[in-house]
Amino acid sequence: MQSFTLGAAASHRHPVGMAWSRAYDLARDTPRPLPAEPAEVNSALGRVLAEPVCAAVPVPAFDCAAMDGYAVAGPGPWTVIGRVLAGAAGPGELAAGTGVEIGTGAPVPDGAEAVLPYEDCRREGAIVTGRLGPRSHIRRVGEDGPAGDLVVPAGRTVTATVAAAAVQAGVEQVLAYRRPTVTLLVTGDEVITAGLPGPGQVRDSFTGLVGAVTSRAGGELTERRHLRDDAALLRDALDAGTDVIVVSGSSSRGAADHLHAVLEERRATWHVRGVACRPGHPQGLAELPDGRWVVSLPGNPYAGLVAALTLLEPLLHTLGGRVTGPLPRRPVTGAARLMRDGVRVVPVLWDGRIVGGSGAAGLRAAAAADALAVLPAGWIDGDAAVTLALP
Incomplete structure (x- = not known):
């Protein structure tokens, strides 16, 4: 067994703030999902369904061939009277002893009892001979589901597979929760956004992290701004028109940390104000009077990453309508x-x-x-x- 230590510093510097699990639960359970809106199926990728998706047409919508070969009627041999490929209309009803050459996915003529695959038959001129097997190789109307049948339940995220199944069932629009939008405010006179840091400078490492967490949680990072350590600049930046404002830095009580005072001026409601964890203690979650959310991330990058996974990700999950189970x-x-x-x-x-x-x-x-x-x-x-x- 390897060792672990309960640091000496912990005996006289206790973390201040609520329990980590309580903070995570509040970020997940306090908000309500954003309003749902109609969306074209393929444009809803990554969003969560607010209502079930039901088939607009049966699947398949017509009797179709499941193999390349000959659609035949009655006992053989069969006289070939035409050809039907996918997307084309075939001849009328087949009489016994006749058939049509057919491609996979093509509509099967009325009267056809089976499709005889190429590999199971022989053709000489217009005559086809072969033995029908136990399978008809015909997909009948509604075999995979009738019109009105449930395709996907509400609460599912629209993946490429979900979208393809909806389109296959004739669905053009779905009702999905709106994707939460995020503004990132990177604060600090010491922060630079490009180039090698000089003395007293650090590169912005938050934009990529917050963008990735936001995207994974189903949100959209629509704006990123760098702010000097100035209360007036921060006050104005909080007017961003997004659902969530993430502030990196300005999270503690130092001379250059203005977020708490600015939020108190705005009469914000604090749901999380410090978490009993290391690193990441000075993180916070506040709600502005107009319903927008502010997530406060510590300025140290690893601590900020911890806070983003503790507060930002569960917040965005819920705003986007995602239901999350117990953490692994x-x-x-x-x-x-x-x-x-x-x-x-x-x-x-x-x-x-x-x-x-x-x-x-x-x-x-x-x-x-x-x-x-x-x-x-x-x-x-x-x-x-x-x-x-x-x-």
Whole structure:
């Protein structure tokens, strides 16, 4: 068994804030889904269905050939009187002893009893001979579902497969929850957006992370802005017309941290204001009076990543109509410096091994990992813990 430690610092520096699991649950359970709206099937990819999708036509909509060969009527041999390919109309009703050459997916003429595949027959001139097997190789109208039949229930995400099944059933529009829109405000005089950082400077590492988490949760990052540490600039930027505003930095109580004061001016309701976890303690979730949401991420990149998975992702899931089940748990092995009154969030591989090497600012360990594991104070090597997949 590998060792773990309950750090000496934890004995006199307790995390302040609500329990991590409570914060996650509040971000998931407090909001309501955004309004649903009609959407063309293929433009609804990634969105969640607000009502069931039912077939507009039977599938298939007509009797069709399931094999290339000859559609025949009565006992053989058969006289071939024509050809029918997919997308074309065939001759009228077949009389006994006749048939038509037919392609897969082509409409089967009335009177046809079976399709005789090429590999099971022989043709000489206009005469086809062969033995019919136990299968007709004809797909009958509604065989895969009649008109009005349920194709997909409400609550499902529209994947490419779901969209294809809906289109196959003649559906042109679905009712889907609106995709939540996100504005990212990256704060800090020290932040630069391009080039090598000079003394006292850091590169913006939040845009890619927030964009990836937003996309995975079904949202859309529509705007990204860099703000100097100025309360007036932050105050104005909170007027962004998106459903969610994510603020990186400005999350603590320092001289350059203005978010809390600005939100108090705006009469925002705090649902989460500090979480008992390391890293990521000074994260927050607030609701503006007009119903827009503000997610506060700590300025240190790894701590900000933890907060994005704790608050932003479940918030966007719910706004977009996604119903999420219990978080996955897996056995975690290795050494970790635990928090006495909170949780430690560590990078792990899919097999549960802890990846060490980064503090609250560094992302190197997370980049080498597959997920983050949330370790409670009582965790011991090999215990199962909640895991959050990395974007």
